[in-house]
Amino acid sequence: MFIEIKNIQKQFIDKENKPITVLKDINLEVQKGEFVSILGPSGCGKSTLLSIVAGLTKANSGEVIVNETQVRKPGKDRGMVFQQAALFPWLNVLENVTFPLKKEMSKKDANEQAKKYLQMVQLSNYLHHYPHELSGGMQQRVAIARALAMNPDTLLMDEPFGALDEQTRSRLHGQLETIWTETKKTILFVTHSISESIKLSDRIIVMGTKPGTILQDIRVDLPRPREQYKKEMLEIEEHIMGYLKKEIDKVVSEELANASNN
Amino acid sequence: MHPTIKRIIFFSVIIAFWEIGSRLELWLPTILPSPSMVLDALITGFEDKTLIYDLVASFKRLAIGLALSLIIGSALGVLLAKSKSADETLGTVILALQSVPSIIWLPLAIMWFGMNETSVIFVVVLGGTFVMTLNMRAGMKNVNPLFVKAAQTMGATGLDLFVRVAFPASIPHVVTGARLAWAFAWRALMAGELLSTGPGLGYTLRYASDFGNMSLVIGVMIIIGVIGYIVDQLIFQRVEKNVIERWGLES
Numbered sequence: 056m057f058i059e060i061k062n063i064q065k066q067f068i069d070k071e072n073k074p075i076t077v078l079k080d081i082n083l084e085v086q087k088g089e090f091v092s093i094l095g096p097s098g099c100g101k102s103t104l105l106s107i108v109a110g111l112t113k114a115n116s117g118e119v120i121v122n123e124t125q126v127r128k129p130g131k132d133r134g135m136v137f138q139q140a141a142l143f144p145w146l147n148v149l150e151n152v153t154f155p156l157k158k159e160m161s162k163k164d165a166n167e168q169a170k171k172y173l174q175m176v177q178l179s180n181y182l183h184h185y186p187h188e189l190s191g192g193m194q195q196r197v198a199i200a201r202a203l204a205m206n207p208d209t210l211l212m213d214e215p216f217g218a219l220d221e222q223t224r225s226r227l228h229g230q231l232e233t234i235w236t237e238t239k240k241t242i243l244f245v246t247h248s249i250s251e252s253i254k255l256s257d258r259i260i261v262m263g264t265k266p267g268t269i270l271q272d273i274r275v276d277l278p279r280p281r282e283q284y285k286k287e288m289l290e291i292e293e294h295i296m297g298y299l300k301k302e303i304d305k306v307v308s309e310e311l312a313n314a315s316n317n
Numbered sequence: 318m319h320p321t322i323k324r325i326i327f328f329s330v331i332i333a334f335w336e337i338g339s340r341l342e343l344w345l346p347t348i349l350p351s352p353s354m355v356l357d358a359l360i361t362g363f364e365d366k367t368l369i370y371d372l373v374a375s376f377k378r379l380a381i382g383l384a385l386s387l388i389i390g391s392a393l394g395v396l397l398a399k400s401k402s403a404d405e406t407l408g409t410v411i412l413a414l415q416s417v418p419s420i421i422w423l424p425l426a427i428m429w430f431g432m433n434e435t436s437v438i439f440v441v442v443l444g445g446t447f448v449m450t451l452n453m454r455a456g457m458k459n460v461n462p463l464f465v466k467a468a469q470t471m472g473a474t475g476l477d478l479f480v481r482v483a484f485p486a487s488i489p490h491v492v493t494g495a496r497l498a499w500a501f502a503w504r505a506l507m508a509g510e511l512l513s514t515g516p517g518l519g520y521t522l523r524y525a526s527d528f529g530n531m532s533l534v535i536g537v538m539i540i541i542g543v544i545g546y547i548v549d550q551l552i553f554q555r556v557e558k559n560v561i562e563r564w565g566l567e568s
Contacts, residue, residue: 111466129469141467144564145485154481155471187565205471 057087057241058108058209063117065103065267076266077103081117083260083269087208090235090242092252093260094295096303100267101245105213108243109135122208131155134202138214140194142186148173148197149182155205172200175234192223196230203238212244216251228254232279249295253288254281261295263302265309270298350532355539358532367521368540374516375506378434382441383502387495390446394453394494404454415447419501420508427513437509437517444505445498452494456487492560496553503545 063081066074077100085091093101106112108119110129119126121133129135142151152169153162160168173179176196186194195215202210216224232255235242246252252259253275261271275291277284332352338344339351346354362368393411397404419440426436460483468482510519518537525533 109470111469129472131470131472133470135467135470137463137467139463141461141463143464143482143485145488154468155473158472158477185563187563201471211470 056084057089057122058083058085058243059120060084060104060108061118061120063104063107063114063119065100065107065112065114078107078114079266079268081267081269083272085241085243085258087241088239089258090244090256091258091260092244092246092256093262094246094249094252094299095262095267096264096299096306097247098306099262099264099302101247101262102213104262104267105135105211105243105245108209109133109211111135131205132207133209133211134205134207136195136198136202136210136212136215138217140186140191140198142194142197142201144186147183147185148178148189151186151197152201152204154201168206169200169204172203173197175203175237176200176230190223192219192227195219195227199231199234203234203240208241210240210242212242214245214247217246217248224251229280231255236279249292249299250288253291253295259295261298263298264306270302271295347529347531350535354532355535358530359536359539362521362533362536367516368518368537370516371518371521371537372540375510375518378438378441378510378517379502379506382438382506383445383499385438386442386445386498386502387449389442390449390494390498391453391491393446393450395457397450397454398457408454411447411450414443415451418508419444419505420512423509423512432514434514437506437513440509441502441505445502448501449494449498452490452497453487456490456494457483459490460486489557489560489564489566492553492557496549496557499548499553500545503548507541 060081060083063078064076065078066076069075081104083091093104095101103112107114108121108126110126110133126133142148143154146154149166149169152173153165156165156168170179170182173182176199178193178196178200181189181193181197186197189197195218199215216227219227228251234240242256244252244255256275259271259273259275260269261273262268263270273291273295277287281288335349336352339346339349339354350358359368393407397408397411422443423436423440426439430436430439464482464486465478468478473481506517507519507522510517511523514520515524518541522534522537522541525531525537
C-alpha cells in the first residue's frame, strides 16, 4: 500500500483541561494513484487527519506510512493545498511557485518547472502578478501549481475549494481531474461537500464525529467525466446522506444540549 | 481644490502676515525676526558652508545611530518574540525604557564617552532601538501560522524558514518600526546636539541662540522641520503604503 494510516488516535486538551478525542482508531489504506476523499461534518477531525499525514500535527498514537517511510515531519513528497491559498504576498506568482525548488535546482530550471505547472493551471499569463492582484480562484490555482511543482507523489488537499464560489469551484474540479489524470498523483482530498467528493474521487471515506471515526469506505465506479451520470451520482449522494444524517443530528442535538446547559 | 494648492495658499498667507507684522514693527526683530531676515541668515549660512557642514555632520550621526538602532532593535525584537523568558524579563525593561525620552541618557553618556560625538550617537541609538524592538517583536508574533505551515510542507525548516518566511512576513511591522525609530532618533539627535558639541544643526541652533542670532535660530528650526517632513512623508509613508498594498493589508 502506498499510504498506510494505522490506529491513529488524536486528543486535544480543551479550555477546561479536559482531553477531547478528535480521532479514534483511524485505519486507512490508499493505493498509489488513487483519488480518495475524506468526507464528514465539521468537527469530525478530517482536517486534523490530513495534517497528521502531512506531518504538521503529531498523533497521540498510531502511525502513518507513506511510500514505505514513516511520517515524522513535513516533506516534499507530500504537497499540501490549504483552504486559503497561503501564497506569500511578498513574492509574485512565479516566485511563489519556485519557492520549494530554490534549494534543489538552478534558477533557470526552477523557473522552467514552475512555468510548466502554471501552464497546467492556465496561469501562464500571470507570472509576474502579485497574489493580491489575483482572484480567489486564481490564487488557489497558483497554490495547486506550487504544490505540484515539487513533484510530490502525494497531494494533500484540505477543502481547497471551500472558500470559492460555485462556478469557480466547478471549473477547478475539471482542472483538478485533468491534472490528476495527467500526473498520476495520489490525492487525499478533505471536503464536507458530498457532491464534490462523488464528482472527483475513486473512494469516499465517510467520517463520523465525536469522536472522529471512519464510518464507511465507499467506492465510486462511475467513468469520468462524471457530469453525464447525474442519476447515478444522485443515488450515491442519497446513500451517503443516510450515514451523515445521523452524524449531523448528533452534532445538532449535542449543541442544543450544550446551549440549554449554559 | 488640490491639497498642494491649499497648502501653498496657507503658507503664503502666514508668511505674508509675518512679514507685514515685522515691517510694521508690531514686535521686535530680536523676539521674532522677519521671514526675509530668516532667509538672509539661511543664504549666508549656506554660502559660507557652515550649514552644509552642519547638515553633513548631523546626517552622519543620524545614519550611524539609526543603522545601529535598526540592527540592535531587530535582533532584540526577534529574541523577545522567540524566547518567552526573554520577553518576560528583558521585555518589561524595554517597555519601560521605550517610554522615557532617550535624551535623559546624555549626562551618563558624557561620563562614559566624554563630551563628544559618541555620546550623541549613543543617545540616538537609544532613541530608535526600543521602538524598533517592539515592532519587530509584534511582526514576528503576528506571522500568519498558515504561511509557516505551507512553508514547512515545502521543506523549509529552521533558519531557512526564518529568512524566507517569518522575516518577510513581518516586513509591514519592520517598516512601521523603522519609521518610528527614525522619528525618535531624529528628535534625540537634535536634543543631543543642542546639549553637546558641534558641528551639527542642533549645535548651530544653540550657538546662534547664545549669540542672539534669532534669524539663524529660526532658519535652523525650519531646516529641521523640513527634513523631518521630507523623510517621513516622501520616504517612509510611500514605502509603508507600498508594503501595505503588496502585503494585501488594505482594509
